[in-house]
Amino acid sequence: MVHYGHSNQLRQARAMGDHLIVGVHTDEEIAKHKGPPVFTQEERYKMVQAIKWVDEVVPAAPYVTTLETLDKYSCDFCVHGNDITLTVDGRDTYEEVKQAGRYRECKRTQGVSTTDLVGRMLLVTKAHHSSQEMSSEYREYADSFGKCPGGRNPWTGVSQFLQTSQKIIQFASGKEPQPGETVIYVAGAFDLFHIGHVDFLEKVHGLAERPYVIAGLHFDQEVNHYKGKNYPIMNLHERTLSVLACRYVSEVVIGAPYSVTAELLDHFKVDLVCHGKTEIVPDKDGSDPYEEPKRRGIFCQIDSGNDLTTDLIVQRIIKNRKLLQTLDVPHCPARGGGLPARPASVGASFREQ
Incomplete structure (x- = not known):
């Protein structure tokens, strides 16, 4: 990953x-x-x-x-x-x-480690959604992914990620929209930031000669409301850094409202709002979350040509885990149940x- x-x-x-x-x-x-x-x-x-x-x-x-x-x-x-x-x-x-x-x-x-993220996928828990302490069950389960027969792998040690303003500053571009740039707004979970997200954002970025792409990231509780299970796998702070690292994104709205409001559009002076081909889940009151940009005639659906979703990645993980349990792979805890x-x-x- x-x-x-x-x-x-x-x-x-x-x-x-x-x-x-x-x-x-x-x-x-x-x-x-x-x-x-x-x-x-x-x-x-x-x-x-x-x-x-x-x-x-x-x-x-x-x-x-x-x-x-x-x-x-x-x-x-x-x-x-x-x-x-x-x-x-x-x-x-x-x-x-x-x-x-x-x-x-x-x-x-x-x-953060690949094994920690895998542990979150396979153990149905929401401990990673907030700053609450990991349950002893979760820590024991996640730790098992990071330990080889020879001891503790320094790369895969599990500890909770603590977000700081300095880390965001290090990842952020620090650039505001300039005259002549097209401000494009997209929103979503962007969980387990993957190639499907990259292809979508690349397409969005290519819609304008001088694009300024703003990605709105929903709160963990909001994502869990429309995704269910133990989603999102990565919490809001982790998802923020993942998206900020992408070359096609200029700015991130941390904890964006699920419905794209007039206030948000006016504040960021948004010229275009884009969404992929995934299903648009109604807001809690049954309304269309893109009602306002549609009313303004600035809504656009984008086909990235990539059908990969976070759900499919989790399925790949489970498939790989089953395969690893049948193999003897050196230097990894496969036979003990880890990746x-x-x-x-x-x-x-x-x-x-």
Whole structure:
């Protein structure tokens, strides 16, 4: 999976140089060393490219980073999080570049991991919706996804994510709409930010020559009202960072009203309101949440050409979990009921100019 923890790693990495090149592994390489990935390699290539700090993506990057790879792409050094990544036979994948002094580390993002998110999907709980303490059952279940037979994996330790204004500032563009820009408003849960969201936002972004896209994110309780079960999987703060990291989004409304009101449209001087092809669920009073933009003639439905939804991702997770329980995958807790620590492993390399 690609989540805001990966985005934050890439943000830090980009700040170390002038040009960020991100190598993304193939499905075959990930399956060999970690287990089956949640997203296909083509989906991951595009998702990583959509992160606004990424300048270039290298598809099918080798799992072991070598000096030859760095030289091939004119990179001065490579960057990885402060966790250990091992090959199927237990070797450090960055051993060669470390010995050559061409390796740097960035801090991992506390409180988020692929395994934690998977734990939320598979254990029906709403503990992640707010700042309340995790139940002992949830913590024990989520922890089980992050522990290998050899001990505790530093990448997958589970702790609750605590949002700060500084983190939002780091992710936000800080730019206001400029004269001549078209202000486009979209709204939704944007849960488990995925390639379906990327394709939709890319289409929306392409509607204007100079777009300024504002994404309204609904409160957790609102999302749970129209999605049910234990949705959203990611809480509002986590979803905010995921969307802010997307290069097609200029601004985020945190806790946007479910119905797009006249006040919201006037405040942000919205020129166009867009929605995808997913069902529009009526508001609690039975009204159309897009009634006002439709009345103004500024509503537009967009077909992204991608039918992937958060529900389908959860189905993929469950399918992968069942598969892993039948396999003997090194360095992951598969047979104990968990998914691999980083099934969509992302490596980053840099070229200083």
